[in-house]
Amino acid sequence: MTDNIRPSLYQAGYECGVINKIGLDKINQVTVAGKCCESGDILITDTDIMEIQSGDILITTSTGAYGYSMSSNYNKIPKPAVVFVKDGKSKLICKRQSYKDLISLEL
Template structure:
């Protein structure tokens, strides 16, 4: 087939078309897990119970942009039964900063470790500094071994392009 395309391309003096394949999620989507630490828990009677985490739309904008769906577990309570349904909110204080609207989890408490599955394809590449939050670290884990491959962004690195303004009178 490629030979035929080349012959036709030569015959009509037309450049060979390029074929681009972007495998993205197909390769790494299932591999990625984002870990969050639970902050506060807020129950709105008759509506839902919100769990805030130390991340959100700054490290995973996909739910806000196009309603990507995720599943999660409490990594430190994997053997416990589900207790109730929770909504997982990010730390940006925006109505769109919701990672998961409905997920059944064991009783969630401050400092629990929430693992959100299948975040590997575009999480880091789409991470941003919204509200001046730093980008998270990236760690590869395989067969019980771990390796830090991207360290957490420092505030100094995030603001490195900021210019200081000195007000001068007169």
């Protein structure tokens, strides 16, 4: 919900993958949920994916400009980094928000 509210609001569909395991067989069917512990915090339902282990990096592709612009700090969750990928090259275009960033305006 905080990273991408669009699936909850509009039933927008996305695909995901494990960045460090691209090319491996997709052997598990999973539902990808967010970290808010809310019934609407479901990002992707019943998708096939590689074996996932602690430390793996899950990516959602083609989220576009709206994903970040609609993100929030609900439950004091910092916003994620944004990486632009084109022609096999990646570029960090927005840094991950730290907890210090999150509370910097509070008195």
